[in-house]
Amino acid sequence: MGLGIALAAVATVVWSGSFVTSRALHDSVPPVQQAFWRWIVALAALAPFAARAAWRQRRVLRRHLGFLLLASLLGIAAYNTLVNQAALSTSAGTMGMIMAASPVLMAVYERVGGVRLGVRRMPLLADPLDVALPADHALVGAAEVRLADLAGEAWIFGGSGPWSDITRGACEAAGFAPRQGHSAAGWTAILAMVGAGMGVALVPRMAVAGTLAARGDGVAMRALDADRPWRHVVAAVRRGGEGAPAVACVLDALRAEAGALTARRPG
Numbered sequence: 001m002g003l004g005i006a007l008a009a010v011a012t013v014v015w016s017g018s019f020v021t022s023r024a025l026h027d028s029v030p031p032v033q034q035a036f037w038r039w040i041v042a043l044a045a046l047a048p049f050a051a052r053a054a055w056r057q058r059r060v061l062r063r064h065l066g067f068l069l070l071a072s073l074l075g076i077a078a079y080n081t082l083v084n085q086a087a088l089s090t091s092a093g094t095m096g097m098i099m100a101a102s103p104v105l106m107a108v109y110e111r112v113g114g115v116r117l118g119v120r121r122m123p124l125l126a127d128p129l130d131v132a133l134p135a136d137h138a139l140v141g142a143a144e145v146r147l148a149d150l151a152g153e154a155w156i157f158g159g160s161g162p163w164s165d166i167t168r169g170a171c172e173a174a175g176f177a178p179r180q181g182h183s184a185a186g187w188t189a190i191l192a193m194v195g196a197g198m199g200v201a202l203v204p205r206m207a208v209a210g211t212l213a214a215r216g217d218g219v220a221m222r223a224l225d226a227d228r229p230w231r232h233v234v235a236a237v238r239r240g241g242e243g244a245p246a247v248a249c250v251l252d253a254l255r256a257e258a259g260a261l262t263a264r265r266p267g
Contacts (some may be wrong), residue, residue, distance in 0.1 A: 016096055022084050031084030037078060060245070102130060120242060121234040122251055125258045127172065129202045129229045133193040133220045140220040147174040147227035154181025154199035156190050167202050170229035195219045204231055206258065 025034060054061065061068065086095055131150065139145050147170065155171070155178040157164040164183070171178040171188040184190045187207045193200055195218030208221055235254055241247055 004020065013197075016265075018083075022086075022095070031081050031088070035077065035080035035086040039076065048183060118238045119238055120239045122237050122242060122249075124233045124235055124254055126230045127206045127233050127258075128222050128223065129206050129231065130205050130208065130221050132191055132201045132203050132208075134194055134197045134200075134224055135220050136197075138201070139222065142222075143168075144225045145222045147171065147224055147229075148176065148199055151176035151203045154179055156193050156199040156201040157179060158190065159183040161186040163202075166229070166231070170227070173229070174227040191219050202229065205232070220245040 022034060028036075030054075083095065083099070087100060131145065131147070133140055139149060142149075151171075151174075157167055157180050164180075169177060183191055184193055187203060190201050190203065191208075193199060197218075202222070205223075235251055237247060237251070242251070
């Protein structure tokens with residue numbers, strides 16, 4: 001995190017310095033030449049790092065060549081030429097403040113173009129919450145288990161995130177207020193407490209699938225036949241980007257993995 005903040009700060013300093021440079025050179029280097037030589041230097045600096053990847057993705061680049069040319073014309077050639085031209089008649093500070101309004105204008109353009117900003121939530125799965133019981137609990141062998149059957153039990157709540165509220169909400173929806181016996185910060189610790197007979201807990205099925213090896217003996221997982229709560233797992237994707245081949249591939253892999261993790265119903 002610290003490195004990311006430092007890099008963002010350096011990028012801001014460099015970006016701000018470009019306006020000062022444009023202003024300082026306005027008497028000796030014409031705006032078009034400034035833009036030209038800036039991008040020649042940038043091309044030479046980036047080519048060793050980007051050329052191989054660009055060649056591997058040449059088919060994708062060819063498919064979107066028209067968009068790339070338009071973006072280059074407007075976002076690179078025209079943008080930098082206009083910035084350099086502005087340096088002939090205004091201060092670097094004024095240029096920087098005007099350019100800082102770019103995100104607002106982007107939002108206006110996207111709205112005019114009918115594109116909503118932000119992210120789109122792509123549903124992956126509805127993950128059921130199963131109940132974790134001590135292995136010798138009377139309901140382990142029951143033909144049917146309902147959340148209301150556990151109204152008198154001590155409950156182990158999650159000590160971090162929203163899980164305490166989720167447990168309370170699910171139990172209250174089933175008609176009772178849960179009695180908190182203990183709390184723990186992770187699923188492995190929660191399952192260990194259940195195995196030690198310290199209480200029962202609601203655990204997402206996907207989380208159980210990821211901690212089966214770590215939970216040890218003494219825990220029985222039962223799917224609820226009624227009052228079953230669910231959590232909805234989604235992938236956050238930038239609006240308009242869900243159709244990109246790489247994003248679609250990741251979404252498909254997430255759906256396949258999540259489905260495999262939750263397909264087995266605990267006994």
